[in-house]
Amino acid sequence: MEISTNDYRVWTEGSTIHYEGTMRLSGTDAYAPILEAMNSILASKPELITLDLTSLEFLNSSGINLLAKFTIEIRKQPEVGVRVLGSKSIPWQSKSLRNLQRLHPALELTIS
Amino acid sequence: MTTPATTSPNERQIGRFSLRSFRAKFMLVVGAAVLFDLALAGGIGIWNVQRLSRDATQQVGDGLTTATEEYLQTYIDTTAFRADLLIERVHSELATLATTMQTLIDHPEIQDAVGDTVAGSPEFSSPLAYDAKGGWAQNGAGVPSAVSVWGYLLDENRQPVPKAAEELKKSAFLSLVGPSMMATGAPKLQIYYVGPKDASIMRATPYSEQAQTFDLLYPGHNEGPNFWDFFFPGVYEGWQGWIDDPSSKPVDSNIVTTAPYVDAITGELIVSFFHPLWSGDRKELAGMVAVDITLEQLTSLVESLEISETGFGFLAMSDGNVVATNSIGEETLGLVSTDVSGQGVTGVNRNLKESSQGAIASLELNATHDTVIEHIFLDQGGEEVPYLLVLKQLNPTNLWDGAGITSETMTLGFVVSEREIYQSLIDATDNISAATARILNYQIIAFFFSIVVVFLAVYAISGRITKGLSRLADAARALQNKDYSVRVEIPTRDEVAAVGLAFNRMAEEISYHTENLENLVEERTRKLETANSEIVALNARLKSENSRLGAELDVARRIQEMVLPRRSELEVIPQIEIAAFMEPADEVGGDYYDVLFDGEHIKVGIGDVTGHGLESGVLMLMVQSVALALQEKGDRDPVAFLDVLNRAVYKNITRTRSDKHLTLAFVDYFEGKVTLSGQHEEVLIIRANGETERIDTIDLGFPVGLEEDISPFVATLVMPFGPEDILILHTDGITEAENEKGEMFGIDRLSESAHENRLKSAKGIAEAVITDVKSHIGGYKVFDDITLVVLKHR
16 A cells, blocks of 8 residues: 655555655545555554654644544554654654553654 | 638649659659660660770771781882892893903904904994094994094094004994894893993994984093093992902992983983903903993883872882882872982982971881881871881892992882771771661660650559559548548559558548538537536535635634634733734634633643644634633642543543544743643743743643543643743744745744844744744745744733
């Protein structure tokens, strides 16, 4: 699966979801295709879902909301592990990603 | 719609016989090929014929030259032989006489007896009679020979001196044999005897009045000293020399010839042959016998030579004097006759060396005894005409040259115009040239005939070949003129036929489309109308949708404006000066701020709802309402305050099935202290002394509306906030404002901007920071609401 525009690219490799670029989509509806892709991976109940955000330069509040909602969904399925990869050099990540861990303490957060 | 068919210069109509037509090109190509072929074949043919003619001419010419030269050589050899024979004949007759006389001299007793006998016979001898007028004595006529005794041989009695008388007796024998010799053998003018120098009487046969003639022609001859020295000086001495040195003979013959001279009596060109007689002991000369002949035989032999039409012979002495040739020869050789007067006899000179023809004047006559053939050019009326010159020497003879005896070799020459010789060759060449020209003409005629035939054939064939193309072109033209009914019929089965077939199909299609154009247009119009009405309907729907969305936005904006605190509310707050700035983005975002003041406590809230639009606005209104209610209720615990607010919002979100949440933080001020709670952007505090503090609020809360219970995450941070201290709250619209390069304004710029303007009032600081943010954005897009709240302790 791959969703790609001039600004961003989201693609999956097995149970890893990669995010890249600047995501400034206008609302929940706009993020729906991405959420759908993420949910379809969750539906296959893998042992570990990895969200690789190391190349995602910007994510607006609707995007953060999307990640939060997805984390809550994972939380409902304890057998599915989740790992989030972030980058220290991107300001919004160090701030917002910790909220994901608070939502779901089992979430493994690596900000490198 | 019809428009007259116009032709641009580029697509001029190609006529059937235009040079640009396919047929013309086809014919040109084939014609050029045939032309080339014919020209090549013809050229080779003509070249060969010309070479053949050249070779033939060469061979015939060579053959003719060889034959002619051989003929001329044989002819001249024969002629020379004949000439030699003529002379030889005279020589032998003279030699016979001389030998007989010599025999008599060698036998004086017989000579005396014969002399006495002859003298005694009146039939053979007549008495001498003195001629007073001439001063000499001569016998009377009626006898075979005339004998003259010159005055210097007579004594005072006019009688011959004894020696002369003896000579008279000795020579009497001539009367005996002379007449018979004259009558036989080679034609002779006279035979004569001359005595030795001391008694040089002259006896000649036949009888003539010779002394009288001499008197007439050679006056003074009777004066002496002797006959020899007067008439033939040098001959006598020459012969005497031979006695002393036999090897001094120029030619091995006793006979000496004179050069041709004009005879004084007859006027003819004559030659004398002398034969010496010796004394019995061979130590002295005893006289001579001589013969005079005309050169008539020799010259007629030379002059009558027939060598082609204008060819001629000539006979020349070794000194170049021409003794015989005909008038053509004289003219052709460019000879000039001059009379030569010599002592005693008169000669004639037509010398080659004085010829007006350079080639003749420079001739070498004495080169070789062999036959010589030379090619020379003679001037004929200004034209250099080639001549063939053949030279052959006769046998050498002893010649008296007027002073002594030398060797003389006469040369016989033939001169023939090469043009005459080669006339047949020239004729042959002309014939060959004519034949060549004829062949050439036939070739040219055949060539043009072939061209005509080929062109006719090509024309006919090309007609068939290009018929299909012509028809196609015609049909295409018809099509151009909008005659869509046109079809082509091509009888052949080649590619042209295939094109014709395709053309017909296309024409049919065009015809169909053209004829059904109106139907098609109608159909299309109908389809377009349907589409149009659909578009109109869609447009109407879009419009209503837009107006709905627009209305929603308006409502959202209105709500946002409605719930914001009034400036008048802020101005009445003591201790703290509060300035707020909010500018919604094009699509209204969910920024929230509020200032709640119950007379004692000041609570300033700031938040950011995810998403935009009405729903975000409503959520904000909800948060504002709950916060206001809690503040009014006097709930002072920030943690409980946030917890309750979260529960209320969360439940409402769940009920309205909204998937939004918000970040939310509060600043409580009371009595020189501020309490921070809730998770939002960093809070900036600039102290009165200029120090800047950046407070991270991540650990002070959690997004509101995401979880039912956030109390475990909520915490408070209490900090002093004294006079001139500044506290700045903002939403991410400030820090994430991008310029054209994609650079965000960032917390650092915000901090610097605020710090630089810290001495201004809260409102001044807010305005300065917003100015900086806007100048950073420039003409670029504003993505999010921009919200800034500045608190400054009074």
